[in-house]
Amino acid sequence: MYRSTVKFRVLGPVEYHDGENWVPVKAAKQRTLLALLLLNANHLVSAQQLHAELWSDGPSNHVGGLLAGCVWRLRAALGDSAGRTLLTRPAGYQLAVPPEAIDLHRYESLVAAGRAQRAAGNPAGAVESFGAALGLWRGAPLADVALTPSIMAESARLEESRLAVTEANLGVRIALGQHEDVLPELKLLVAQHPLRERLHEHLMTALYRAGQQAEALGTYRDLHHLLADELGIDPSRPLRELQQRILEEDPRLDDGGARQVATASGPREPAESPAAAPSLLPHRPAPLVGRTRELAALVRLLAGGRSAVAIHGLAGSGKSTLAVEAAHAMAGDFPGGRVHVDMRGTRGGPALRPDQAMRLILRAFGTAPEGDDAPAPHTWAGAGGRRALIVLDNVRDADQVQAFLPAPPGCSLLITSRSPMGGMDGLGHLRLGRLTVAASADLLRRSVGRPRVDAEPAATSDLIRSCDHLPFALRLAADRLATRPDWTVADLARHVAEPHQRLDFLACGDVSLRDSLLASLHLLPEEPEEPETPEEPGGPAGAAVTAVKALRRLGLLDLAVVTVAALAVLLDTAEGQAHRIAERLVDAGLVESLAIDRYRVPQSVRALAREIPGPDPGAAEAVQRVVDHYATAAREQTGLTSGAWYRQERAMLNALVTRDRTGTLTESLGRMAAG
Template identity: 50%
Template sequence: MPTNPMHRSGPNRFRILGTLEFFDGQHWSAIGAPKQRALLAALLLSANQMVPADRLVAELWPNDVPDSAHGLLAGYVWRLRRALRNGDVLVTRAPGYRLNLPQGALDVHEYERLVAAGRASLAARDPAAATASFTAALALWRGAPLADVARTDVVMAEAARLDESRLAVLEARIGAEIELGRHEPLLPELKLMVSQYPLRERLHAHLMLTLYRCGQQAEALGAYHDLRRLLINELGIEPSKPLRELQQQILREDPQLLDATSGPRPDERPRVVISPRLLPPDPDAGFVVGGEAELSATAARLVGGGVCAVYGAAGTGKSTLARRAAHAVAERFPDGWLWLDLRASTTQPLSAREVSAEVLRAFGVSGDRAMVTAGGTVRWPDLTSGRRALAVLDDVADTDQVRPLLSPPPGCAVLLTGRGAIGALGSHRHVRLGRLSAAGSVLLLRRLLGDEQVDRDPAATSAVARLCEYLPLALQVAATRLVMRPEWTVTEFATRLADPRRRLDLLASGEQSVRESLLASVRLIERDHDTQARVAVHLLGALDLPVVDVHTVAALLGLSEHTAQPIAERLVDVGLIETISIDRYRVPDLVRLFARERHDAEVDAAAAVRRVIDHHVNLVHRQLAEPVAASLGWYRQELGTLRALVDRDDTDVLHKAVDQLRWTLSGTRARVA
């Protein structure tokens, strides 16, 4: 039997699977004051993370916030530190507080470790070990989770998740005991649980099989008909396919059902899946700006079922939008929520087979061969047929990585996020996420920094937003740096951020980094061994133009326009450059700064820039032969590029050509620079 480390001695252990209690090294104690209890619960649910004071205030006073809320909060924190008798466990971390919790110090950690061990034992076809692990996990429960804590939205969500997990583990433990042949002792418990949870199909499957193995065929069929009548009357649906198949096996007295030794193998057992609750927390709406139209569009598409994809450049907040949308529609999908990070932008993305394995594990059928194709991918329609489930697949590389999940059965929905659009979906199934507006960026900084900091120098705040290129990730990192360094002013930070040599260093804090986000895009290219796209990134940094067209990209790479355009589009797909029109692209400042850091000894950047200058000399000479009106329009559009390239041309050839064009155009009444 696995040991229970929650019973070991040691300071500052916590229990939430029941009333909230802490262990001070000698005794388990409760927190007497309701507000302090709520504070400790909020910190435990975000253990080892900085929790903003504003969020704690909203948690402690969900309705009417007193004017002195922050002062009261500070007092509660002080008293909680005294109660815990360990000043290192609860620390102040601007702009809030952090509860430092070692692994295993919370009963939920041990519970989840034991559950994982039990599921691993089931996958290894060791029901005895699985039963022991599941029993030990359930023994940690002392009642309803967080039973004595005020029922705020956060507490209710976590309590619901844990309750659902406990039921799933109970079902898994009973299933393992059935495999061990312990039929008759299970009957009283099963009948009680079915009466308490009449819509849980897996419990009914366990009851039917147990009754049949106890020689009660009529009662087993009666249990099925009771459930069918309830489902039709309450929900207007039939029992799931696995349950209907079990009923047919009982009707024909299938000998495989008779006992545990001659019964069905694990891959032939009735397939009754659990309902996972695996969404990350809903982002704090008070710190989210923009994307409301995209959020509404995404939620509407999910409610309608099928597949929807959110895509956009690095740092535009795709994962945040996906979390908001998933929580907005979660109630429409009562049979399960799955969030899976496919890690496309890391060095080790999940393969299609690994994605399928994670999905099967989440639904509790990881050992079920009937749910897997010959290629090792999940049979998604079979897994969720007759159910309403939502799967969010974050950071998707391409169609191949998720193809098995792109055809969910009616009633189910799949939400994808990625830097590029997923080609297998129709255009109406895509939602593109871009940068914030200038006003929206300042508003986000105001919410993150507070009115006083922003109002002290509005111009500097606008400058920070502009230097962050209105990119949500960059804005959040900038705000974090300012919050963590309260001695810095926005004015001083804006001055430093304006220095291109420092900008990417300043836009990094902890795990959040603009440089790392851009590097993730480069990894997508390198993983595909796309040498031309990799070289293009390096040369666009050396060229340092904010806007390029496909002709310029072709000259830069020394390729034909026909060859260069797919390379440019590949950079769009991975979120490094942005489309302006069919053959013009924006190269963000932050991307150019990043690209100039990436040295490639095999690439002659000077020669590439020279090709672009020569190309523009030819373009200027060509304009001298065009009608004045057409040349004037081209000149105005290309003026910024011409000025930048003239400064780079040490031969003065381009300068002379541009002067000649300006002299030609000066005879018009139009103003030319």
Template identity: 35%
Template structure:
């Protein structure tokens, strides 16, 4: 077996044949295990890799299924390789099986060979390692999965090792005098890595040694310009040495890289006293080659700086504001910042604190800066850049440099009036110093970049609402809400001794209503401190209504609303269309008021295309009014949701709010319709379900796994939308359609409670709209929910009404289906004659309509009926249904038929044959299968194992089924599983435990029509 991480994720068996990894979740699981090969990976880590921070309720069961499929993909020894070891899973990988490990070993050997000057060995190891490299490690793995696995350090390390290996390889080629043919490869690498000096050095040497001196010089000057413009530094010693070799009239062409020589032509670093913009400028003959560094104030090539220092001695700056008191929490972030801002030997340390307004960025920055004062004895600078300045523009980089240079003692008249020159002077002034610079409230990376010192003894701590991701070399630390414990502590300590009772549930609710946002927490604490009659409970009541919540989060100069309005007002006032789009998007989000939004939904709310919506959402992330919680998925903070609702009420008229809400519900209905296409095979049933599908176009789902993931993530939101809009004139029809489109997902997922709730709402909405056809569908769906939860009599009442309505409407297609369901209900209620009549009528309609899928379902139901009298004949019917399922490519028909065949063999007293069919059904049960088939197959397997006295395995199957039922909230199936488990435990001699299981089973099944209830009552 070989595993590949260097490129797209791959698995090959011993013969070299590829093992398929068919699903994105399977790839994510394998990646998580391989990144920690031969170590236990906790279940929580695996769930985050597969679903992110918001794993569905069914995550444990789904993870178990993915592990099972991965074991199958690993072949015969899959069970031995991938083992369950508390608290997770361990994947065993043998020596030589993982390409990244082999690659790293080859790099290590190449490093050792390079150190001892064995150039032939370097080339051999480089060739061996390069043969393993198939592209960027973990290529194709979704970004959100990579982030969940914290895979980026692993990827960056491997990529850096590969680049270092290439440098060693080209050095070895040069040492051996084999420079012919290397220029094209090195030219490509220089273009791909424009700041990597090693490749530039090697290309210069190759070009010079092949007689292309002018091109070699051009490579050096291009490198120098880029380094000075982008980083404010000169090329390093090795590149300068190569430059000297190129300059020699009679260059060496031997194998040694020349030792560095101090010559008048060497490029000096920018000096602290170099006066920018001299009176005469560079000599005319040098004008064409004047570099960006010289334009910024560095001395020209070969120049000797004058001796007068630019700056006068200045007092050591100590500008940090006082610490916030009390400062509570953020221990992990403080530790990260202390480490990130420790003095470095190669460059200035830089860290960026980002987050929404009021999250405590400035307070944390000042707190950490005070803790670092001793490490930076030459001073601490603090500058507010006014990035979120109400009614004003942010400070420009040049303005900021003028302030900083004056604070460092540079006279006003000596500060250049050009930003690059001022930046060079700032870096020169700090050269050799140990200074801490705090840049508060930055607007963007372009504002900050010229303010960064190059001196390795300095450090910079930046705060910004934007993450400043374009600021290279910085440690980026997004700041989230406070932990609950710290939030409660903050309220208690700021509000005053005794104002908050210890352990009060009300104060925890108050912290929750403040979104655990430090600014809001300080506001409520200040109000409690100022008004002794105001209690925590009263303040909770004021905030709990949501409407007007922000009115209560203002005190003195503290205001959550004003802090949020700064960013919004700037977007509205901007001349940039993308900013105005961002403001529009936030208002429209306030209409729908959801906890998260996908790009497509935001586009629909804005009545714009996805490109515009994506740009608008990204701008909202930039100004910290949204958080991108996964790729293409955005969430506002709780208080931002309040703010957005206010904006919608204030700036969107009633007609537009109604239209926006309708578009939002229609978008969810369109997405749900795409899930119908995944869950229901092409058939008349699918056509019937999709009747009334919204005209809204929605992206299709790649597979059932993706559709289930979307449903699991959005179900709570969709329930809320249906409940909110089912009785409104503008949203009723869309809400009814949404409920209709969700039935296949809910049925297959086993979400019977949600199916009953939404179907009942849809029935009421359809009746209010006068849509008789939609009402029949909703009644039928509600009957299905009752059937799945064991309430057969209630289901039959609804089905009979649906039959009567279908006959009146002349809807033969839907009539056929409800007749078939009536036959099934009568069968489980023990009324075989009536069941047979309903099934025969349903079968006749199916033949008349030419609906092969419906015929196969009727055959399945008739097989169940014949099982009561002639189980052999029942098996014949089920086999015909199975054949139809194969012919129609319906996994659900096939799996239901296998389950039913197993039940028939149980009736015949042949449990061994039954086990084989139940196991076949369960082996083929992928995510696309409905929960009812899963649960019935497992129950049948448990009964067959009991008859075979395989009680230990039966107990394992009972526990597995209980886990699956409980994560779905399916009390009926859990009750049936506990009934079986009680019998298994009694057989195993565990009488007390069996009694407890029967008591729990009776509690779950009481009120249903389960046939085991009389026995359970006697057992209990």
């Protein structure tokens, strides 16, 4: 075979080397012809195929002459007028070149070498070969060639090959400890190829090894949402396993074993056979949105051997969803079984007694006592003494779970409650608050669809605010929109923004935000809060105040944030008593503590508070007292450095101005500004 000195490149624009320079083929037909021959180098390409590729309009009386003329001009361009490189065969044409004369063949040889070195345990050699192969690329393959059927197919194959080699190279580099070096490239590639799971796997591993666990889990979350939205599927099993190992802080992710862990052929097996180990959990909820850090913290506590962890927070903040997700994610950590029990402590009806809950748990393990005998405390360890996880959901108070502590060795309790669980040794605490704006929007997109939500950004922001950034309210809003395709986001946002309509529209089927919040009212103490001393100021003769009455007045005051001092003025009582009442509301999951003397009252709670029946003839005067309280504070700030105070209280002051029946606050603010 003739050994041509001409070299060719197809991993980018098609070019040939004339001995001194790389030269493009100027004529489009000749360029396409050369590309077709290079892709089939040293093999015959029939004249019929070349006809079809170059003149797709169909047969012509002149096609044979056109092809021969095109071949002749290409030979002239290559300096091969004798036809020793571009050969004429009886049925067509053949380009005779040594493999090393074409960059594509050199690329494929380097890729094969890199894979062989990786398999032989030589990662440094693999990186060198993969890097050299990728270095041959100059852009899109066959970039300046007409997209005939063969060219399109080969271009797609080559692009896929380059991406696969890039993934392989990144994986080896991560294994060599170059995780921080590859992060910028990985982030760009993930953005360019959002459905490419291997790239997400590498990015998750690199982020985790760079000390960015939350970002690694966020990468998985983003892919999970995208796959669900675009294809209606979940990430592959290797990715799910990698997510769990990141949650567990698996040490193999830090010692170069990440690649093997992430691509295992099957799920991680528990240390012992799971036979007879119960897994009585509710169906796995929809993928968590905006709770990556909380889930990681929860799994870290449980995997670290904490015997009990309690999740508490506002009504509707997603405590049960988080607990069930964590229980599902930790199957390998609790081979003795995982059991969920609804303690029914926030439903308003009779709550589950500890002995009833214990019997349900023992029944799940097949060890319930005969007859009516009460189960012995602390007998709920998993079958055979293996580790077990018990989820006690919707707990009312500490009395419901005290009998379960201390947990048997190696076992754990996961508790959800609107009020914090106090007075129990060794109990870990995790508080859930509101979602971020971005996470709230993501939650809406999952049910409503990205195009519909993103088409109305202002209305989406309004709806998120009216839902207090809380998952339960946002899911109800999303369900309403999903089942009412003729509604716009602005339609629902407009109605939910109206306080007297908010709770009516945040409902879907038999599930409503109003019912969820009403359950919290049952957690409030019925007895009035007694004044600290008979001399303390108050209503008639220092009358006591109930938490329910305080909540009703907070609804009328309608402030997003309230201080202990303002609450004391509103209730006409001492600040100590006002603080205790505020903490009662926090414990019921109705109010959120921002600081020791500052609380946030969600809009939905204020709407519910205004529905609470009962006479309160002094309510209007109570609201005006708060207005006057801030008018006095504004006067005291006049002439002082009042900027910081005003910035902190601006939203509250603007809201109170609209409730000022006497104009005192407006006047005081004007004086403060003038001073």
